[in-house]
Amino acid sequence: xxxxxxxxxxxxxxxxxxxxxxxxxxxxxKSLDLNxxxxxxxxxxxxxxxxxxxxxxxxxxxxxxxxEELTKLYDSIFTQFDCDNSGTVDQKEFRDELKNMLLxxxxxxxxxxxxxxxxxxxKNFLKQAADLEASKFSG
Numbered sequence: 001x002x003x004x005x006x007x008x009x010x011x012x013x014x015x016x017x018x019x020x021x022x023x024x025x026x027x028x029x030k031s032l033d034l035n036x037x038x039x040x041x042x043x044x045x046x047x048x049x050x051x052x053x054x055x056x057x058x059x060x061x062x063x064x065x066x067x068e069e070l071t072k073l074y075d076s077i078f079t080q081f082d083c084d085n086s087g088t089v090d091q092k093e094f095r096d097e098l099k100n101m102l103l104x105x106x107x108x109x110x111x112x113x114x115x116x117x118x119x120x121x122x123k124n125f126l127k128q129a130a131d132l133e134a135s136k137f138s139g
Contacts, residue, residue, distance in 0.1 A: 002118050004130035008109035014129030015102050024128050025095045039088035045081060046074045098125070 015021050032040055032048045040048075081089045081097045089097075102125060118127055 002120065004116050004118065004127060005113050006109070006116065006126060006130050006133075007111055007113045008106040009111070010133045011102055011106035011109065011126065011129050014125070014132050015099055015106070017132060020128075020132055021099070022095065024125060025098055026091065028098075028125075029091050029094050039086075039090050040081075040094060041088055042075075042078050045078055045089055049074060049077060102129075 014024075029040070032044050034044055034047075035041075078089070081093055083093050083096070105126075116126060116130075118124075
């Protein structure tokens, strides 16, 4: 298990590095596009958010959320990503919405550092932001 320390400037720097951000988001998109049709369906995006387990845990303790409440939540997330109301999320919509989300995280963090404990091999956007910042100091 590893620990990284980030603040808002770490996240903002990652998002503003167009090449690195696009590469990271496009890799994530491809891994989520299970049927390889170039867009994310409602179920593919839901599966991605379910895997994050943001809703079903509360400080490490499983919380039973009624299925209808979860469906409403995941539908609202999908609607946020599906900007053109096409019923699918394309790569640009995915990238743009993740950018908005990460910039909101950056604004929320401000200059207050946080520690994140990560499993070995875990690859997420905040870890990638920390790795990008670390590479600037080691190179």
